[in-house]
Amino acid sequence: MTFQRIAIIGLGLLGGSIGLAVRANLPGAVTTGYDHDPATRKRAATRGLADKVCDSAAEAVREADLVIFCVPPLAMAEAALAIAEALPPGALVSDVGSSKVAVAKALGEALPGHAIIPAHPVAGTENSGPDAGFAALFHNRWCIITPPADADLQLLTKLTQFWEALGANVEIMDAPHHDLVLAVTSHLPHLIAYTIVGTASDLEEVTQSEVIKYSAGGFRDFTRIAASDPTMWRDVFLSNKDAVLEMLQRFSEDLTALQRAIRVGDGDALFDHFTRTRAIRRSIIAEGQDDARPDFGRGDHGDG
């Protein structure tokens, strides 16, 4: 039997989705929720993101057997300090942060002596805030749990069952490897997307209205993830700095190689590279991690 009294600290996209997913999938479990923003608390109460939305984090965790921090990575320390006094000794502390080494360290320092098992559901959309969450967010998505070496195995099993109940597939990984994997599958793509959208906005020869108008040529795909929550992503890059800079260095080298191939007119090098990158999408679709329909299935496309 997994956790039954779940406190959710932070009621944005992730926290709100957890609350809705618990209600949909764990009958009998009770959720409490808190967000430092009063407007978010109010909206969360209206949408029923938690069974009870509390006016303080301490109140939210007082009877919890699981506390999940759903705040940006660099806000974890302060959020954890705010519950230190009220946290029941037997409760498990977890989170949903996108970088795990830094978050584990912050939680450990703020809550010494408590059981802490960080986790990261690899799921999300470009929307944020209390209106963004939905119960199905974790369906068929991976949740990576990064237990410390001395983690309590019973608590680890319960946390695994919790995420599986919400529809996720669970993978166990050590925190440094998580940070490297996510640097390439998530953090670098976001940084690149943020960059190119910025570059396109700053041109003098091409107006912003032209960029918007002709975005269906490819650009619009980048704008989705470049619309993600700025605070969250600032924190991700700062809290996973080394792995992000390492991946960025490799990306820059590869880009320079393709740039050179264009400059010298080496069509074979371009063709070979472009052929190789086709296969990986087929695998992503085969593994159920993306939609096989053209253009992600958006719009009115279809045969006919």
Added chain:
Amino acid sequence: MTFQRIAIIGLGLLGGSIGLAVRANLPGAVTTGYDHDPATRKRAATRGLADKVCDSAAEAVREADLVIFCVPPLAMAEAALAIAEALPPGALVSDVGSSKVAVAKALGEALPGHAIIPAHPVAGTENSGPDAGFAALFHNRWCIITPPADADLQLLTKLTQFWEALGANVEIMDAPHHDLVLAVTSHLPHLIAYTIVGTASDLEEVTQSEVIKYSAGGFRDFTRIAASDPTMWRDVFLSNKDAVLEMLQRFSEDLTALQRAIRVGDGDALFDHFTRTRAIRRSIIAEGQDDARPDFGRGDHGDG
């Protein structure tokens, strides 16, 4: 009254979609089609991509009043030479190529004395070949026509009406400006996507299976356009080299600035940049160039 006898040279995603769109939207018009690949011709005939699929390009154009080349940019010259003898004097020659200065030059040299008005429908999917096309591909997409300075205005009007009949919105632009606009809205995004997918495939510390598994964190968005036709994209980069290299230079400068902000821990610079890039997606959605639903509407997302 727009064109009535349309010859389509190249029966892949674009050519096939034009054939299907003509049948759906221009009753009375007759299409002929040709593709240099016999297997594509056979499949095109089965799907009915043209009313008549011919065994030679010359045969396809012999009675045409409009010939549209739907082949990769660097294949235009050879395809045009193949119809030079058979092309009726009054027929308009056009194309769908993604770079316009180079294609206009190639067509002009191959078909001296003929009326040529290049065009570029800004529409497509990651799929290619004779099975990829569909009649609605051009609905609410832009088609940029790049007439030469001495273009016949009556033919330009007829070509505009042709694309409007297929559901597109037409914009007139000069070819060099088109190439600059598309370098940023389409060519650079494809180059970046091809690069990052290659980078992720080549890592030693992170396996390809991990990249695929956790691609929902952002990476998968890039794999879609990195699955586009390699021959077409090789030709685009080589035929629009100067504009692509110029945009790439600016992108690299912007990326270096964000890299530095991460390295020195300048959270304010990151936050400001990430906030600015949010607005452009809202504009793209407001202009009907993308789907407002989270994750492009793919998968089983929804409220609840």
